[in-house]
Amino acid sequence: MKFGLRTPFLKKRIAARTSWKRVVRHSLGIKAPRGLGWLTDPKKAAYNRVYNRTTFSIDSLFRTGRRRAGSSAAGLLAVLLLAPILGLVHLCSPSPSERATPRTATAAAVSPPRVPDPVTAPRPLPTAKTRTACKLRSEIGGSSPVIGRVLARQSVEILETEKHWQRVRCSGGVGWIHDGCMATRP
Numbered sequence: 001m002k003f004g005l006r007t008p009f010l011k012k013r014i015a016a017r018t019s020w021k022r023v024v025r026h027s028l029g030i031k032a033p034r035g036l037g038w039l040t041d042p043k044k045a046a047y048n049r050v051y052n053r054t055t056f057s058i059d060s061l062f063r064t065g066r067r068r069a070g071s072s073a074a075g076l077l078a079v080l081l082l083a084p085i086l087g088l089v090h091l092c093s094p095s096p097s098e099r100a101t102p103r104t105a106t107a108a109a110v111s112p113p114r115v116p117d118p119v120t121a122p123r124p125l126p127t128a129k130t131r132t133a134c135k136l137r138s139e140i141g142g143s144s145p146v147i148g149r150v151l152a153r154q155s156v157e158i159l160e161t162e163k164h165w166q167r168v169r170c171s172g173g174v175g176w177i178h179d180g181c182m183a184t185r186p
Helices: 010-017 020-028 042-054 071-092
Strands: 127-129 134-137 146-150 155-162 165-170 173-178
Touching: 146 165, 146 173
Parallel strands: none
Antiparallel strands: 127 155, 134 146, 134 173, 155 165, 165 173
16 A cells, blocks of 8 residues: 555656546446445455545645545644755745845945835834635636635735735735635734
8 A cells, every 4th residue: 555645646646637438427427425335346445435535636735615524634744855856946046135236345335224204104014814725826716727725824915906906925925815715804
C-alpha cells in the first residue's frame, strides 16, 4: 500500500475521463450512486478507501472547498516540504535598501530623510479578516480571471469597495474578493 504523494499520471487521468464506457454510462444516465461499490465489489472498495485515505494528489494541495478527513496530513506534508524552499527564496531576495536605486557616495547627493506632514500624512488603510478561503480576482465579477487565493481568517487591507466586491491587498497581491468572504467589515 502506498503512503504519501500519489505519482501523477496525466495520460491515465485523461484516459479515465474520456473512456467510451464512461461516455455511454453518463449519456444514458446509468450511474451508480456513491457508496454502491461496497455491494458490487467489496474488496476493491476497501482497497480504494484505504488508498484514498493514506495518499494525496498534487491537486489536493491547491484545491479549496470540500475537504476530507485525511487532507490535513497532506497540507502538513506540503508545508513541511515547501517551507525550506520558501525560506531560501526569502533569504535570496534583495532587501528594500538593496532594491533602491544606487546613489553616489558624495555628501551633496545624500539628502536628509523626508518627514511626512502630520496633516497630509496618508491614513492607514482599513483592515478586515476573511471568513472563508476565497479567490482573488483581477476584476469585479465571478467570471473574471483568478490571480490568487486568500486563506480563511487572513487579514487583508481594503483599498476600495464597489457594489458587493472589495479591492484588497494581501500576501497574494492586489485584487478583488466578494463581500461574502469577509468576516469583519471596517
